Structure formats: structure tokens, C-alpha cells
């Protein structure tokens with residue numbers, strides 16, 4: 001073979017390797033990340049929702065996600081975690097004690113994945129169906145030594161500059177004189193408007209909000225009811241995605257199905273089914289967005305299991321399943337993880353909860369809290 005032909009073949013081979021590997025690197029680093037957390041959502045809760053929803057042979061939106069894994073949930077000081085320590089692990093990549101929001105066990109503040117994304121020029125958002133100041137969303141936007149410091153958490157949320165904040169818990173943003181529960185005189189809705197937020201309180205106002213300005217939507221004084229004029233979790237997710245995707249550098253969005261946990265604490269199987277199906281609608285919205293916007297990683301998991309729900313054979317033909325509960329609190333069971341999109345494969349297998357955000361940060365070429 002003539003020398004020039006060998007050289008040509010060799011350079012073609014090298015070029016191919018470079019193109020393919022370059023493609024893989026680009027493909028495995030997601031521009032956008034959507035992390036959906038079902039609070040208290042164990043494998044029993046998902047099985048129950050499948051049986052009562054699409055049917056035992058049917059599929060939930062999350063059943064269509066190609067990559068699955070398992071997550072170990074214990075906190076730094078307890079086998080059975082609470083949402084504060086679990087939220088901290090999922091937000092910052094560090095295990096802490098129950099009750100602490102995004103601080104180490106020694107009280108050192110931790111960087112969250114959302115704040116890391118914003119430091120990279122991406123946009124950031126949090127959504128929840130309960131108080132937006134509750135532990136899970138708080139872990140992404142605030143640092144507090146105790147999860148019940150909700151007045152301070154509300155203030156930190158406004159000051160964070162996060163582009164999307166949607167949920168319940170308006171009372172934490174208003175002084176008592178204005179119908180809220182704050183012990184100081186701060187009106188954080190006025191402050192948010194001064195900082196450039198569009199402040200809305202209904203599904204209608206949310207949908208007509210401009211896509212290129214930050215939004216603070218608080219739809220209930222406390223937990224959201226799931227009824228009009230409140231938006232659904234899927235509607236909040238859809239609006240957040242159309243707003244956040246106006247940033248060409250991408251975004252990080254956390255979506256919490258918060259009331260799965262409350263219903264499971266009450267051992268209310270019907271309520272759990274309703275809340276998991278509601279959460280699954282938000283998962284479908286995220287997956288539809290990711291199918292259209294190829295550089296989007298969607299991750300679905302839970303902070304912990306609540307109730308230790310087992311799905312048992314129904315006792316009559318009108319029942320989709322029979323619920324067997326083991327506790328009115330949380331359990332230490334592992335929880336499932338589902339992923340779709342660039343980098344999803346890195347999340348397969350069994351991981352400590354604190355590994356999840358570190359893996360996502362790694363896909364961005366970053367380190368989170370060392």
C-alpha cells in the first residue's frame with residue numbers, strides 16, 4: 001500500500017475517533033437538568049399508583065424511562081432520614097443530620113446544585129405542592145440550622161435570585177398585618193416585585209406571565225389544595241420549562257411532589273395514588289420537553305419512603321390493590337431512581353443519595369462541595 005494512502009487512512013481513522021468521542025462528550029453533558037422528587041415515594045407507592053391508575057399491565061410515565069437505579073437514603077445521624085437531611089443530600093452531595101437544611105453537621109453552609117448551575121450562567125427553579133419553604137425546595141435555595149426557620153428560608157429564597165419559585169406557603173412571605181405569619185414586618189412579595197419578580201397567585205396569572213422575567217408564584221397560604229384557581233404540578237412544570245428554556249446556557253429545575261409524603265403519613269392509599277399520579281403527570285411533562293430538547297437530563301427519585309407501603313392482593317374485585325402499611329412515619333427502605341437523557345446511564349446502579357448531585361455536577365465538568 002502506498003505511503004500516502006496509509007497516512008490518509010490513518011488520519012481518517014483518527015478523525016473518526018475524535019468526532020465520535022467528541023460527540024459522546026457533548027452528548028453526555030446535559031445543558032438542562034430536571035430533577036423530580038416524589039417526597040416519600042417508595043416502590044410500593046409507585047406500584048399502587050400503577051394498579052389504580054393505568055392498571056397493573058399499564059405504564060406510568062416514569063415506567064417509560066430507560067435508566068433505573070436504587071438510592072440509599074440514611075442521613076448522617078439516623079438510619080431513617082427526614083426530608084431536610086435527604087433534601088440536603090440530593091441538593092448538595094453531602095449527608096447531614098436530620099432537621100438541617102444544606103449545612104454540614106458542624107453548621108458550615110453548603111453549595112446546592114441549583115446555585116452551582118446559576119454560577120455557570122444557567123437559570124434555576126424550584127416547584128412544590130406544599131410550602132415552598134419546606135425542607136426539599138429549601139435545600140436547593142437556602143441554608144438553615146433548623147428546617148422550621150421558614151421565615152429566614154423565605155427571605156433567602158427571594159434573595160437567591162432563582163428565576164422560578166412556584167408553590168404554596170404564601171403566609172411565610174407576608175407579615176401578620178397583611179394576612180401572613182411572619183413575626184417581622186417584612187413583606188417579601190413587595191420585596192420580590194422590587195427585585196424584578198413577577199408575583200402571581202393563580203393559574204391564569206401564571207400562564208400569562210412573561211417568559212423572560214423571574215416569577216414568584218404562591219398559590220395558597222399553606223399547602224396547595226390541588227383545586228382551581230391553583231395550577232397543577234404539571235402546569236407549574238410546563239410554565240417553568242417554557243420560562244427557563246429562554247436561557248441559551250440552560251437551566252436546573254427541581255420539581256417536588258410534596259403531598260405524597262403527607263398522604264402516606266396518614267396511611268391514606270387513595271391519597272397516595274392521587275398524589276403519585278399527579279406527580280407522574282409532571283414527569284410526563286418533563287419527558288415531553290426532553291424529547292423535544294435533546295440536551296435535557298430528566299432524573300426522578302424520592303427523598304425517602306414514607307409509610308413502608310406494601311401492595312397486597314386485593315380482597316375483592318372492586319379493589320385495585322390492598323394496602324399494607326408498616327408505619328405512620330418514614331422508613332429506611334431504599335427508593336427508586338429513573339433517568340432519561342444525556343448522562344442518564346451514569347445514574348444506573350445503587351448510589352448513596354449524596355452521590356446523585358455529585359454525578360450531575362460531574363456531567364457539567366464541575367465538583368460540588370469538593
Ligand SMILES: [Zn+2]
Pocket residue numbers: 040083261262265306330
Ligand atoms: Zn414526611
